Amino acid sequence: MTDLQETTENEEIDQTKIWHKTACVLCSANCGLEVRIDDREITRVRGNKAHVASAGYTCEKGLRVNHYQNNTSRLTMPLKRIEDGSYIEVDWDTAIQEISNGLKEIAEKYGSDKIFYYGGGGQGNHLGGAHSTATRQAYGITRKSNALAQEKTGEAWVEGQMFGTHTHGGFHDAEVAIFLGKNPWHSHGFDQARRVLKEISNDNNRSLIVIDPRRTESADLADYWLQVKPGTDAFLLAALGAIIVNEKMTDDAWLAENAIGVEEIKTVFRDVSIDDFAKRSGVTLDQLRAVADRIVQAESVSTYEDLGIEMGPHSTLVSFLHRAISILTGNYGKQGALGPHTSIAPLFNYSAAGREPEDPVTGGRIISGLVPCNEIADGFLSDHPERSRALFIESGNPVHSLAESDKFRQAMRKAELTVVIDVVHTETTEQADWILPASSQYEKAEATFFSANFPENTFHLRQAILEPLEGTLSEPEIHSRLVQASGVLDNVDLVPLREAASEGLDAFAGAFMSAAMENPAVSEYGAVVLYETLGKSLPKGKEGAAVLWFSCQMAAQKYPDQIRAAGYEGEGAGLGNNLFKAIINNEDGVIFTRHEYADAFDFLTTPEQKINLHIPEMHEAISQLDAAPAKYTSKDFPFVLSAGERRSFSANTIVRDPEWRKKDKEGALRIHPNDALTLGVENGGRVRITTHGGEAVAVAEINETVQPGYVSLPNGYGLSYSPAGGDSEVVGVAPNQLTSTVWRDSIAGTPWHKHVPARLEAVPR
Secondary structure: OOOOOOOOOOOOOOHHHOOEEEEOOOOOOOOEEEEEEEOOEEEEEEEOOOOOOOOOOOOOOHHHOHHHHOOOOEOOOOEEEOOOOOEEEOOHHHHHHHHHHHHHHHHHHHOHHHEEEEEOOOOOOOHHHHHHHHHHHHHOOOEEEOHHHHOOHHHHHHHHHHOOOOOEOOOOOOOEEEEEOOOHHHHOOOOOHHHHHHHHHHOOOOEEEEEOOOOOHHHHHOOEEEOOOOOOHHHHHHHHHHHHHHOOOOOHHHHHHHEEOHHHHHHHHHOOOHHHHHHHHOOOHHHHHHHHHHHHHOOOEEEEEOHHHHOOOOHHHHHHHHHHHHHHOOOEOOOOOEEOOOOOOOOOOOOOOOOOOEOOOOOOEOEOOEOOHHHHHHHHHOOOOOOOOEEEEEOOOHHHHOOOHHHHHHHHHHOOEEEEEEOEOOOOHHHOOEEEEEOOOOOOOEOOOOOOOOOEEEEOOEOOOOOOOOOOEOHHHHHHHHHHHHOOOOOOOOHHHHHHHHHOHHHHHHHHHHHHHHOHHHHHOHHHHHHHOHHHHOOOOOHHHHHHHHHHHHHHHHOHHHHHHOOOOOOOHHHHHHHHHHHHHOOOOEEEEEOOHHHHHHHOOOHHHOEEOOOHHHHHHHHHHHHOOOOOOOOOOOEEEEEEEOOOOOEOEOOOOHHHOOOOOOOOEEEOHHHHHHHOOOOOOEEEEEEOOOEEEEEEEEOOOOOOOEEEEEOOOOEEEOOOOOOOEEEOOOHHHOOOOOOEOOOOOOEOOOOEEEEEEEEOO
16 A cells, blocks of 8 residues: 555655556456556556566556546545435445345335346456345345446357357467457457567468458558458358358368367358358458468467457357357367466356346346346336336446447436446436445455466456545445345354454365355355455455455366466365465466366367357358348448447546547547548538437548448547536547447347447538
């Protein structure tokens, strides 16, 4: 902590010259940082060369984290909405008790399953969500969702049936790296992304393949850039797969040993209209054949899909198609190819893949327990007797980040109780009945569960580098108070566990296991029990990391040999304890498992423990592509808008101060010169964008990287912010003022943020 630094015998240390180790919280890469602090200002930032994953790498965004930490939107006291719509400050005890009473009243009146939980963490904070499990258990909350359900659930649905686990590419070693609807130059997605892109681009023996409608920074480095027409990725990949099958490029010997459903998927690909699909995609047959040849000649191929296809037509099918191509060419479980990975805490549960329950109100598939984001508002606004009645939001801004913002506002106002936990005032807190102020991500220990490396995987627990802002609490503390207010821990004696924790981890492990066997509440509300017992024995600021002790114990049971191979000693609980100690004490992060590539097949939980290519719903979807439209534009809406492009200074909604951006201050609409000429739009002029979901006015940037008929807006703009703490200002366009919940994937219900039919008009000066 910055106020606890020791001094030497002869002189006082200049606090402003100390480098504190932490991490960037602006994207899922979470690159390690070192920062200097003066009072509460982060004055200097550099990459942490000792960081276990990023090794000193950072991009321009990470250097601006002070704009996240210090801004005028911080919340400092619990707020309660009163009848006139304004807010009053209340003390924490009152807020916790009234919220607890409100949740109980909803449960008694309608059933606890009518309480909906959204969120649980952003790009840099997952420990709060880990503690929310106890709160949800205490109040019987079963309906839930988060941003993954507008991005990754289609992918999870495919991976659950194909592998039974999550997979990730080995891009640092891949001979061929393929990116679909992804621009790693800005969106990262793996460690040291720009370094890796440059290495591949500069190596004559390796190839970079980018499939994207726009000539992105990554496409500029590519050996093969396939400028697919917006929304036609499924046609392109189906044609590519058909070429590989029809020209007998598949690795049949490998497939016979490692996959099932091979002949079924080959039969489907043989019926694909290759010429027609290539024309629909806008990519020539020669380009597709060249890419097919490069894939089959390579020793290793890794693919990465991202929001460009996950938020567009046929997104779940695309998730299947590129993985099917990888498997048909033998690219799994070897260096540089697709592989599984370990987890301190997994983000998805694949146990019900392909057998998901349906939401009782909307009928949508609940993949990995998550209600599709495009259906949450409908679940409140419906007259269905099973509709949701209360909404609990944590570390999320769904009013801004989910489709059709105004619809979500209506849903929040219809709910009988809404609670939001956040660090700052947001578009979502503006609609809440209760607002609970959380300490920032640099004022408490934090971590994420994104790491997906193989054969070695890493984990980094960040220490607190600042004292919590007065009036705020960490999410673990908030959840602890809510759980205790519910009364479910009234019969749990925490004193013996605290005493055992003070004696050391070995004593605590035995005491915790015994207590859990004697009283089920100890494990049912385990995150809070750990926080209130083991957490009190951890260094100041790291109390919320106690929940990781149980995660380490689970990892030690699941991967004992691989944890020992990573350098940890012990058996059973002792092994888990040693891993936990390493995580708690290492500011640079740790390698927590070390596998061999051959172990990749041990992760498969599919029939016969082989890769499963027989997913009938996907086979049918490929067959139905013949009759599917190649475009969704019309005379009234002739353009395709990509709403939420990643750029140099976009970071979801976590940085609200627009002054953090060194360029693209207003978040320009990128438009092709030919379209600008036709519309009479000048560079820097104003353009009115109209969609099925709404309209907005943006500044124009005439840009040749987009193709005619295709325009893009960045994510993270259109946030309300008051530079001086007075009336709020809005800079740029909020993308979800233009999107619609109607446009969604037929399987996963994920939105079409990156494929919005739109009309453009020049706004006279």
